[in-house]
Amino acid sequence: MAKLPPKRQADIKLENLLRLKRFERPSDQFWNEFDRELHQRMLQTLVKKDPWYLQVMHVFSGRILQSTAIAVAAVLVAMIVVRPAFQSTKLPIAVAQAPADDEFDASIAIAMTELTLAEATSLPNYDSDVISAEATSDEVNFVRDFGMEQMRVASYDATAYSTDSAQARVAFASAGVASLVY
Amino acid sequence: MAITGSVSKAFAHAEETPVSERDLDWSVVQSVQAGNVGAFDQLVQKYREHIFSVIYNMTSNREDASDLTQETFIKAFQAIARFKGKSSFFTWIYRIAINTTNTFLKKRSRRRYISYENINEEVTSSEIFERLTAKSRSEKGALVHELQEKLNDSLQKLSPKHRTVVVLHEIEGLSHNEIAEITKTTVGTVRSRLHYAKQQLQSYLKDYIS
Numbered sequence: 105m106a107k108l109p110p111k112r113q114a115d116i117k118l119e120n121l122l123r124l125k126r127f128e129r130p131s132d133q134f135w136n137e138f139d140r141e142l143h144q145r146m147l148q149t150l151v152k153k154d155p156w157y158l159q160v161m162h163v164f165s166g167r168i169l170q171s172t173a174i175a176v177a178a179v180l181v182a183m184i185v186v187r188p189a190f191q192s193t194k195l196p197i198a199v200a201q202a203p204a205d206d207e208f209d210a211s212i213a214i215a216m217t218e219l220t221l222a223e224a225t226s227l228p229n230y231d232s233d234v235i236s237a238e239a240t241s242d243e244v245n246f247v248r249d250f251g252m253e254q255m256r257v258a259s260y261d262a263t264a265y266s267t268d269s270a271q272a273r274v275a276f277a278s279a280g281v282a283s284l285v286y
Numbered sequence: 287m288a289i290t291g292s293v294s295k296a297f298a299h300a301e302e303t304p305v306s307e308r309d310l311d312w313s314v315v316q317s318v319q320a321g322n323v324g325a326f327d328q329l330v331q332k333y334r335e336h337i338f339s340v341i342y343n344m345t346s347n348r349e350d351a352s353d354l355t356q357e358t359f360i361k362a363f364q365a366i367a368r369f370k371g372k373s374s375f376f377t378w379i380y381r382i383a384i385n386t387t388n389t390f391l392k393k394r395s396r397r398r399y400i401s402y403e404n405i406n407e408e409v410t411s412s413e414i415f416e417r418l419t420a421k422s423r424s425e426k427g428a429l430v431h432e433l434q435e436k437l438n439d440s441l442q443k444l445s446p447k448h449r450t451v452v453v454l455h456e457i458e459g460l461s462h463n464e465i466a467e468i469t470k471t472t473v474g475t476v477r478s479r480l481h482y483a484k485q486q487l488q489s490y491l492k493d494y495i496s
Contacts, residue, residue, distance in 0.1 A: 116495045118487055121437055122456040125343060128434070129335070134352075138338075142330065142356045146363055150323070 311375035318366050326366070329375065330359055336458065337383045343453040344387045344446070346438040354390055358383040373467065380454075380468045388446050433494060440490035448483035451476055456484075 130138075311332075317325040337358055342351035361382050369378060441449055450469060454460045455476075462480075466473045488495070 118484060118491065118495050119456060121433065121491070121495060122452065122487075124433070125437065125457050126339075128339075128342070130338070130348070135334070138334065138352060138356070139330075142359060145356060145360055146326075149360055149364060 307376070308374040312371050315366060315369055315371065315375055319369075326363055329362075329379075333376070333379055334359070337379065340380070340383055340453055340458060341387050343441065343457050344384075344449055345391070346442055350390070354386055355383070358386050361386065377464070377467050381470075384450055384468060388450070391446050436491060436494060440487050443490060444483055444486055448479050448486070451479040452483045452487070455480055 311329065314325050314328050318329075334355060338351055338355045341354045341358070342348065345351050345354065358379065362379055365382075369375070441452065444452065447469075451465060454465045454468065455462070460468075462473045462476045465476045469476070
């Protein structure tokens with residue numbers, strides 16, 4: 105096919121050419137056939153039942169979906185609010201069951217507590233206790249090159265250093281720490 | 287904008303009274319939603335040529351355009367119960383048509399043959415057609431057919447999104463705002479795509495246009 109002559113070509117613009125396509129229109133016969141086919145397909149659509157997955161989608165769309173979302177949100181909020189309260193009531197029950205499960209440990213704990221309380225009332229006063237090197241100097245046979253010195257032990261350390269104290273025994277047993285006096 | 291032809295006249299009418307057209311469509315939609323299925327035919331009669339024109343210019347194939355236009359109305363009919371009227375029916379049905387066509391174009395693996403409608407010379411009063419008028423009737427027909435073929439071929443070279451904008455604006459005469467609403471993009475995007483698409487078409491048709 106021959107191209108358009110140069111003179112005519114200069115007159116044609118893209119917009120005008122595109123606008124020419126508006127006149128590409130089907131005939132009336134085409135539309136009659138179109139209407140007939142469309143009505144048939146629409147009738148088929150009305151009669152034909154949707155597949156099960158489409159029905160499920162429709163069920164879960166719209167308001168039902170919204171109400172489901174609200175219900176899920178409510179359950180989540182309830183779990184967040186109720187769960188801490190549930191946990192706080194659960195703790196005493198576990199403690200109450202502990203003696204039954206571990207009777208031996210519990211009895212020891214009670215005995216140690218009673219012992220500690222009893223000893224605490226008759227705890228010696230170590231504020232002024234004196235540790236003397238003189239008392240053992242003859243037995244161990246060593247030359248004492250220091251004078252009679254007295255060492256005061258602070259009251260707060262006394263329990264840890266003394267084996268007489270019930271508290272010290274408890275601490276000793278639990279910690280397993282030996283202490284040096286000298 | 288120079289408006290010619292019955293399709294464009296319908297749009298011109300819609301532009302003059304957009305609110306009443308929208309309300310009119312909405313009342314018909316509500317009637318269909320209430321169970322008056324036959325009322326849907328009013329919407330089909332009103333929009334079938336516009337929808338067909340858009341799809342035809344997108345696909346450049348008459349049979350595909352016919353099938354896709356029917357599919358568009360079937361989809362609209364099936365979904366009309368869920369249409370809330372937030373946008374106009376006009377925008378909604380155009381959006382369905384564009385999406386249906388784009389889905390079809392993606393699936394179409396190989397390029398189909400291009401067919402075109404005959405230009406209705408009786409209703410044509412466009413200046414371009416007059417300029418194309420040759421001395422003999424046979425020569426005129428040959429030139430018109432050649433231009434149609436080249437234009438359709440060039441349109442098919444554009445990407446679907448660029449083709450959509452060109453078809454809706456340059457052929458259907460929709461405004462940038464309307465196209466942005468239909469394609470769910472911004473007006474700036476529409477203008478940008480239109481500018482690029484026209485540049486592409488200019489290069490494809492450089493032997494035929496100024």
